[in-house]
Amino acid sequence: MNPHVGIAWQIGSTFGWGVYGTQLALGLTRRGRLPTLLESPGPLTLDGLEAVRLKPAMDFRPRLVELIQKQGEGPIICQFPVIHARGNNAELQFGRLSPRTRGTANHACIFFDRTTFSPEAIDQLNRFDSVIAGSAWNGAHLRDLGVRNVIDNIQGIDASRFHPAPRRGLLGDRFAIFSGGKIEHRKGQDIVAAAFRAFRQRHDDAVLVTSWHNAWPKAEGVRQIMASRIFDGANLLDAEGRINVRRWLSLNGVPEDSVIALPEIPNALLPPVIRECDVAIFPNRCEGGTNLVAMETLALGVPSLLSANTGHMDLLDRQIGFALVDQTPVPEASSNPDYDVWGESSVDEIVERLEAVYRNREAFREVALSHARLMEDLSWTRQIDRLMDHLDITDITPAR
Structure with missing residues (x-):
């Protein structure tokens, strides 16, 4: 052979x-x-x-x-x-x-x-x-x-790396919210940004930790997110045409000191970074797969909010993750059948879920650890x- x-x-x-x-x-x-x-x-x-x-x-x-x-x-x-x-x-x-x-x-x-x-x-x-x-x-x-x-x-998921373990306390007592994935309309970072802006107004100890990278700043998904109705994305690109996440957020009402924009990090080095976070949010409008980054936050035992649509359902149907159930059709669906299965998450629902985690961290952490155990079968x-x-x-x- x-x-x-x-x-x-x-x-x-x-x-x-x-x-x-x-x-x-x-x-x-x-x-x-x-x-x-x-x-x-x-x-x-x-x-x-x-x-x-x-x-x-x-x-x-x-x-x-x-x-x-x-x-x-x-x-x-x-x-x-x-x-x-x-x-x-x-x-x-x-x-x-x-x-x-x-x-x-x-x-x-x-x-x-x-x-x-x-x-x-x-x-x-x-x-x-x-x-x-x-x-x-x-x-x-x-x-x-x-x-x-x-x-x-x-x-x-690489279960040898992505599993619960002690934190290092590098973010002190701040309430850290993780969001990862290629920045584009489909991944919903405009929804994340709008929800974090509203949540930060309630809690000034909140910090958004982003792992948003896109090697194609001129791609359709980037153009779409810059036209977002939910969060003003007109300034996502700097004068040189490069994606500048902190600038985009700052110009739209999110204080710079409340954002940690991570550099591009190899997959194997992400676990100790994500473990420092209290919650992860994925209001993705569509996922062809299960969303690898979401699988990894779940495996780490971080409470993870997932939009209840498309590929995320492979996780939610296994009772893994916390579902964002308020899903409305995206506006593009009215004129393009390609978007029929996409879902738009509610900013208000995300803010309330973040509030629940903020006030009940240990309870959510315990449930998230049960999710991590279920993720072991998906190594x-x-x-x-x-x-x-x-x-x-x-x-x-x-x-x-």
């Missing part, structure tokens, strides 16, 4: 697809398989043992590049299975070589937040041996569209193993 399994997108440590790919690669090594990286890794932070596990894959990269270059612009034929990344309307995700690459079996891994798929996209998905949906609603929608061989397999180790079983990517030798 050929030990190789191809990963046709960029792995890394600072973005969702990259983390997924890195965990997939590590999972393959546990089965004695060689993750074959068709794209050069992005920024990657590994501990010593992870680096050892992935060293054969990194060492094989130059040889793989040489073989690909010999193909010119022609097809890349692999004598092993390949897993590809897809998004809205089956668009490529971080994998420019994927359209040219064909393995002995080809599997598409897909996360989408727009529900319209062209006939050509559906036909493309049906050419894969299987389609791995990142959430139950993604999977159900694909089946309704006529996509065959759909497998639901949600993301995981990357278990989720990747489940995926490998679905795809019949069997063990060759036990991990050594």
Whole structure:
């Protein structure tokens, strides 16, 4: 049996697809398989043992590049299975070589937040041996569209890092609210900002800790959030066209000393930062997957407020997280069916939930710790193993 399994997108440590790919690669090594990286890794932070596990894959990269270059612009034929990344309307995700690459079996891994798929996209998905949906609603929608061989397999968390542990007290006695995710309309940071502004007027000891980064400041989602009806986002970009979170919040009534805007941090270094927080909020309008950052705050035992829509339901249906139940249609839905399943969270509900946590921290913490215990079943180790079983990517030798 050929030990190789191809990963046709960029792995890394600072973005969702990259983390997924890195965990997939590590999972393959546990089965004695060689993750074959068709794209050069992005920024990657590994501990010593992870680096050892992935060293054969990194060492094989130059040889793989040489073989690909010999193909010119022609097809890349692999004598092993390949897993590809897809998004809205089956668009490529971080994998420019994927359209040219064909393995002995080809599997598409897909996360989408727009529900319209062209006939050509559906036909493309049906050419894969299987389609791995990142959430139950993604999977159900694909089946309704006529996509065959759909497998639901949600993301995981690194349970060795994301678990409850003592705090270091670095924020003193301030009430810390965490919000993470790429800043864009879909993720709802305008709702977070409006809710925090209102809450901060009640409690001047509140601090907002943000992990909001977006490598594409000119993207549609950034333009949309700057046109927010909920929070004035006109000043999100500075004079150089870069996203400036603290400036945006300050210019719209949030004191600068009440905001900690984190630099971009590798996934493995986030746990001790998030543990310092009292609550996390995710009023996301739509999630194609389960929202990796929300899964991680839940696994850390931080009380987490999740909008009750789309991919978040995979967590809320397991009784994990605190639901933001007031969900109204987004205005875009009136003219575009792509937004039919999106939900708009209520600023007032978020403020009242924050107030409840503020006044009952220990009680919420106890419930959050029960959520963390449930998250143990959704570790990357278990989720990747489940995926490998679905795809019949069997063990060759036990991990050594």
